[in-house]
Amino acid sequence: MAQITLIEAVTQALAYEMQHDQSVVVLGEDVGVNGGVFRATQGLQKKFGELRVLDTPLDETTIAGVTVGMAAQGMKPVAEAQFEGFIYPMMEQIACHAARLRNRTRGRLTVPAVFRAPWGGGIRAPEHHSEANEHLFTNIPGLRVVMPSSPARAYGLLLAAIRDPDPVMFFEPKRIYRQYKEEVPDDGEALPLDVCFVLRDGTDVTLVTWGAQVKECLETADALAEEGISAEVIDVATLTPLDFDTIAESVSKTGRCVIVHEAPKTAGFGAEIAARLAEECLYDLLAPVQRVTGYDTHIPLFRQEMKYLPSVERISAAVHKTLAVS
Amino acid sequence: MSIAATFEIQYLQYLDPEGKQVRDDLPAFAEDTEHMVELYKLMVSTRVFDAKSVALQRTGKLGTYASCLGHEAAHVGIGSAMAAEDVLAPSYREYGAQLYRGVQPREVYTYWGGDERGNDYQNEPARHDFPWSVPIATQCLHAAGSALAFKIREEKRVAVCTIGDGGSSKGDFYGAINIAGAQKLPLVAVIVNNQWAISVPRHIQTGAETLAQKGIAAGIPTIQVDGNDIIAVRKAMGDALERARNGEGPSVIEAVTYRLGDHTTADDARRYRGEDEVKDAWTKDPVVRLRAWLEAKGVWNEEKEEAWKAECDEWMDNEVNAYLENKAQPTSAIFDYTFAEMPEDLARQREQAIELDRQ
Numbered sequence: 032m033a034q035i036t037l038i039e040a041v042t043q044a045l046a047y048e049m050q051h052d053q054s055v056v057v058l059g060e061d062v063g064v065n066g067g068v069f070r071a072t073q074g075l076q077k078k079f080g081e082l083r084v085l086d087t088p089l090d091e092t093t094i095a096g097v098t099v100g101m102a103a104q105g106m107k108p109v110a111e112a113q114f115e116g117f118i119y120p121m122m123e124q125i126a127c128h129a130a131r132l133r134n135r136t137r138g139r140l141t142v143p144a145v146f147r148a149p150w151g152g153g154i155r156a157p158e159h160h161s162e163a164n165e166h167l168f169t170n171i172p173g174l175r176v177v178m179p180s181s182p183a184r185a186y187g188l189l190l191a192a193i194r195d196p197d198p199v200m201f202f203e204p205k206r207i208y209r210q211y212k213e214e215v216p217d218d219g220e221a222l223p224l225d226v227c228f229v230l231r232d233g234t235d236v237t238l239v240t241w242g243a244q245v246k247e248c249l250e251t252a253d254a255l256a257e258e259g260i261s262a263e264v265i266d267v268a269t270l271t272p273l274d275f276d277t278i279a280e281s282v283s284k285t286g287r288c289v290i291v292h293e294a295p296k297t298a299g300f301g302a303e304i305a306a307r308l309a310e311e312c313l314y315d316l317l318a319p320v321q322r323v324t325g326y327d328t329h330i331p332l333f334r335q336e337m338k339y340l341p342s343v344e345r346i347s348a349a350v351h352k353t354l355a356v357s
Numbered sequence: 358m359s360i361a362a363t364f365e366i367q368y369l370q371y372l373d374p375e376g377k378q379v380r381d382d383l384p385a386f387a388e389d390t391e392h393m394v395e396l397y398k399l400m401v402s403t404r405v406f407d408a409k410s411v412a413l414q415r416t417g418k419l420g421t422y423a424s425c426l427g428h429e430a431a432h433v434g435i436g437s438a439m440a441a442e443d444v445l446a447p448s449y450r451e452y453g454a455q456l457y458r459g460v461q462p463r464e465v466y467t468y469w470g471g472d473e474r475g476n477d478y479q480n481e482p483a484r485h486d487f488p489w490s491v492p493i494a495t496q497c498l499h500a501a502g503s504a505l506a507f508k509i510r511e512e513k514r515v516a517v518c519t520i521g522d523g524g525s526s527k528g529d530f531y532g533a534i535n536i537a538g539a540q541k542l543p544l545v546a547v548i549v550n551n552q553w554a555i556s557v558p559r560h561i562q563t564g565a566e567t568l569a570q571k572g573i574a575a576g577i578p579t580i581q582v583d584g585n586d587i588i589a590v591r592k593a594m595g596d597a598l599e600r601a602r603n604g605e606g607p608s609v610i611e612a613v614t615y616r617l618g619d620h621t622t623a624d625d626a627r628r629y630r631g632e633d634e635v636k637d638a639w640t641k642d643p644v645v646r647l648r649a650w651l652e653a654k655g656v657w658n659e660e661k662e663e664a665w666k667a668e669c670d671e672w673m674d675n676e677v678n679a680y681l682e683n684k685a686q687p688t689s690a691i692f693d694y695t696f697a698e699m700p701e702d703l704a705r706q707r708e709q710a711i712e713l714d715r716q
Contacts, residue, residue, distance in 0.1 A: 056509065082509050088539055093498060093532035100502020100516070103487065104444065106509070108502075120528075127492045128499070134694040136488055137477040141697070173695050196697035225700065272700030 034212035040182040041071045041147075041203060044189040045109060047219050049079050052107065055193060058085040059094055059111030059147075068113055069149055069208060095121035095146070099128045102144040107193055112148040115202060116162035121146065129198040130173035145192045145199045150178065151243050151293050153206035153340055155333040163242075163294040163325065168200045169271045169303065175199040175224055176270040180207065180245035184268060186215045187222030194221060204243035224269045227277040233263035236287040236350050239278055239304055241267040244291045244341055251346040262350065270300055278304060279312050286317035287353040291341050296324040318356035321349040366569045369593055370583035374641045376649025384592045390656045396437055396587055397647050397657065398665055400429040403453040404644060405669035406462050407618075409677060413466065414622040418681065422469045425450040427585075427617030430643030431549050432519075433457060434590025434612070438598055439517055441482040444503045446496040446518040449489040451549075454519070459483040462676035463683075470680060473694070494524040497533035497546060504542035504607070515543040515601040523554025525568045534575035534609055543601035545594065546572075546609050549584060551616035556629040572609030584612030585643035615641065688714040 035043060049055045057072055057079075063086035066073035076084035087094050091112060098110040112118040129142045152161030168176045177192055177199055179185035185203065192199035230245065231252050238248040245266050252262040263281050267273070282288045288308060290301035301322045308320050323341045330339050371387070373379050386392055407426055413419040425432060432453025439445065445458060452465060459480030468475025468489070476488035490496035500518035507514040524530055525548050537544040548568045552559045565571065572579025578600065582589040590612050597608035615638035619626045626635075651657035692699070692707040699707070 082505075085505075085540075088532070088536050090528070090532045090535070092528055093501075093536050096495060096498020096529055096532065097502035097505055097536060100446070100499035100504075101506045102502070103499060104485070104503040104506040106506045123492055124495060124498065128490075128495060133697070135473055135476050137473055137690075138694050139477045139484065140487065272696070272702055275702065 033214070035182055035215050036209045036212050037179065037182045037185045037203070038069055038071055038208040040186040040215050041189055042073055042075070043215065043217055044186045044193075045072065045075060046078065047217055048190060048193045049075065049083065051219065054105060055107045055109065056083045056085065056101065057109045057111070058087050058098065060087060060089055060113050062086060062111050067111065069205060071111070071147070071203070091117055091120040092124065095124035095129070098144045098146070099124055099132070099142055102129070102142040102198075103132060103140045107143050109145040109147060109193060112146065114160045114162070115148040115150045115164060116159040118148055118164070122167070125168070125174070125198070125200075126171050130171050133197065134173060141196060142198045143196050145189070145201050147201045147203060149205040149208070150202035151204050151206055152330050152336045153243065155336070158332060161330050161336060163292070163330070165200070165202055165270060166294055166298060166300045169300050173197065174271065176202070177224060178202045178204065178242040178268060178270065180204065180242055180266050180268070182213045182215050184222060184228065184266070187220060188224065188268060190219065191221035191224045195224060199224070202242065206243040207246055210246065225272065225274055226269070227274045228266045228268050229263065229277065229281065230266050231262070231264040233261040233285065235261045235285055236289060236353055237263045237265060237278070237281040237285045238289050238291060238346065238350075239265045239267060240291040241270060242293065244293055247341055247343050247346055248291055251343045251350065254343060254347060255350060260350065260354065273303070275307050275311070279308070282308055282312050283315040286315060288316070289321045289323060289346060289349045289353060291323045291346055293325050293340055295327045296322060297327050299324055318353040321353055323349045364570065364573045366567045366579065366581050368581045368583075369589045370586050371588040371592070372586045372646050372650055374585070374646055376646045376653065378650065384588065384595070386591060386595070387588045390651070390654055393647070394651060394656055396433055396591070397651055399433050399437070399453065399457060400587065400644050400647065401665060402669040402672065403429050403433065403456060405666060406452060406456070406465075406673055409673045410466065410469065411618070411622060413677065414469075419466060419469050420471050421621050421623045423450045423621045424618035425452050427615050427638065427643065428549060428551060429453050430587035430647065431584040431590050431612040431614050434587045435517065435519060435547055435594055438591050438594035439515070440598070442512075443482075443515045443517060443598070444486055444500065446487040446500040446503070446516065447489055448493070448496060448520055448524060449491055451519050455483060455486070458486060462673060463679040466677065466680035467683065472686065474686065494520050494527035494529040496520070497524075497530045500546070501533040501537050501542060501544055504537060504544040505540065507543055508540065513602050515545060515598050517545045517547065519547045519549055521554060522548065522550040522552065522559050522562055522568060523557065524548070525571055526562055531571065531574070534572060534577060534607060537607035538575035538577045541604070541606035543604075544607035545597045545601060546607065547594070548609065548611045550611055550613050553616050553620070553626070553630065555620040555624060558630070567611060569609060569611035575607075575609070577607045577609060579609040579611070581611040581613060584614030585641050585646060587643065587647055614643070
């Protein structure tokens, strides 16, 4: 069985579902002949034709609006925003229509669509190519916000996203697109969209994260282990609707929690998790919840971007801060 | 300098404001006077329906309502030209088209009465149509997407969107006709130019001489018609739908009409437009015009008019009663259509809200 990267897992999932479901189509800028600027749709147009793998005009509003229309009339479109920093023109169509059509028609029309976007920083990209703004979508009712952090989870979660009867934002952490390879059987097995994944068991502190920061959190856990500190690592994976129970169970066990995300701190999705912990797990906490996040600034251009992104050092310092409280 | 491209915009009109025929080449559907009487009757019932809606709002039985007064020819022309299997993506005042496609007045009242069930059209073919789109021009892309779905599935169906003159300024409109032109999609985009986008007049909406010419930029056939002349609207629609159905791609139609009422019941148009202009617009009333033509043909008269209006009144009274008798949805309905399957967190919020309601 072939070992594949996260981005190859995206391609594999798209190809599998297009092969097995004629209503699945892919659309976006450069997704056809070019196979996407990151090659997520590599080879798909050759296999499935120019209409099912459609190069759209260069207009994100068009991509999003056409996606809503197709989905409402029985297709399962997978739209690509070339970079998450380009997704803003799509927001009216996503918030006012994709996420809302089921509700406003009492279920008569629905939008079973996926909006994919390469997400986050850390690849020395130009301005507007490194945004992390998942929190702008987690506050929109009727949307699922999903972020994979490994090849296997990219495959399984994308299949689930395409099959889901409601719209799904699928943010792909492009920093780890080619970070490592793993075996991902092309068996069409989807992963659940309503659970957080506990990637590492621990007893002293819970690290809660998603997307590319899963990498730093696992590395931090390794480093902490050498100090005799046992960290549990949770990949939230589906931010909304949130499987808070898994997080609560872990934090109630460890008594300490550090939330790590790349987006700015204020009103980031970490704030939601911290608030839920305060509401529901306060008496199990041994120390105040910590957040390690991007700063409340725009992500700097690439000469400085690594200073902005949560690092093993910053995460580790936050863990020690929680441990300092006895 | 040489010329890179030239264009002209054709204008179509069959009936002048007095209802006199200005062309001899009547389309086949207009030769069928029985059919024309049917269209006229729907224009009248649309007007009766509209007046009833405004009255309901004025007496506190409806929320804000967007009137269609003056648009009857444009709207009925659009709806009556479409085939059942086609899809309509309307903006928020295309009742004439929607009633033709099976939307019930009680559903319109329900929607403007603050109840989502008004968007859950029960009758075919409206059942697969889009509900009113409030964010301006966004529905154009839903129609383009529907057209793309039809093309991929090789179905001989056409998607129709309607927008106003203001809507034609939005990127969504241009995006829709642009991708439709590039992919030869079965789309008909109708600009119902009623001269006013709330308080902003047509002449400061765009520097373009016509709104129809925006179709030129998308590389697709486009025409301007007298939107108060149902024969012209219906003919242009029929031609555009036929081309689309035959795989010849999209079209733009600009139907020039006038918003005789306020933007909505929350608006007072006297704040920004003169009485003379409105008075002049009333002389081009689409209903009066078709009636004059039908009466000259001897197929309509005062007696029939009164009888039909009485029938419409009775119909609308029934619809109003059905609307008023319909109780509000239960609290649970706030939550039940957010996702196909209720997430656990949302289920908890739902229980809380139901519990609060019980107290």
